[in-house]
Amino acid sequence: MRFDFTDKRVLVTGGTRGIGRATAEAFLEAGARVAVNGRTPASTSSAIAALGSGARLVSAPGDVATASGCKAIVDAAIEGLGGLDMLVNSAGVGDSGPIEEIDEAFWDEMLAVNLKGTFFCIRWALGALRESKGNIVNVASDAGLMGDVGSGTVYCASKGGVVNMTRAMALELAPDVRVNCVCPGYVDTDMVRRDGIDRAADPLAAERALIDYAPLKRIAAPSEIATSILYMASDDARFVTGAAFQIDGGSTAGQ
Ligand SMILES: NC(=O)c1ccc[n+]([C@@H]2O[C@H](COP(=O)([O-])OP(=O)(O)OC[C@H]3O[C@@H](n4cnc5c(N)ncnc54)[C@H](O)[C@@H]3O)[C@@H](O)[C@H]2O)c1
Structure with a gap:
């Protein structure tokens, strides 16, 4: 085991699929108790069943698109876990299109x-996180660090906001609560494969373009992002806050 999160209490939003699901899985393997959020009770229950339905899993369904939805999610997690040590914000949507x-x-x-x-x-999680001297990892994107036509202007705006909000929060919440974000390049999840590659007129060419996008010439596996999230959340990263950690195969390194 690379990390030990025994009995740590973790909430993963968007934990039903992709990066969030891989993160929930990795925290479970590392001994944590994990509250899984999906948009609906049904999607949350089936993710929990797929994760093994163990006693260390808590259901925290709800829609993050509203403040009241976020409160319901966080309240369910804190109640089910008896507090909170880590919050991972992975819920997200991706789509693109011309500005017009x-x-x-x-x-x-x-x-x-x-x-x-x-x-x-x-x-809504802050009271519990201040109490536990916990930490937060936001899932931003390489598209939050640079413009990316493929990801789209609005997605870039939203993820740029997540990156700079992470920095501002890190300053406001130091020294009590660390706040970091990860900035993945293209990752093999539904967002990229089902909603992107598979819908393209030429899926093979679309996949090739995403592979070629990163200097390391591949698309990442969700588990690779999860590992970095666990590092950011771990005590090994206790001097890290306000960081935007690129896991992008070199896409933001330059041209
Ligand atoms: N896949 C990539 O290439 C990539 C790259 C960089 C960043 N990201 C980011 O990683 C995060 C996870 O994306 P993914 O690739 O795993 O995609 P995904 O589509 O597989 O998973 C997205 C998750 O977010 C949840 N979600 C969406 N809207 C929600 C809502 N309103 N309320 C609650 N949950 C909601 C979904 O149910 C799902 O669990 C997102 O924030 C995404 O922007 C993805």
């Missing part, structure tokens, strides 16, 4: 899920 085709509903949904949801989950 973006309407207000598209903008509002992406900013509500990716940015407002991250803020309000932290807002």
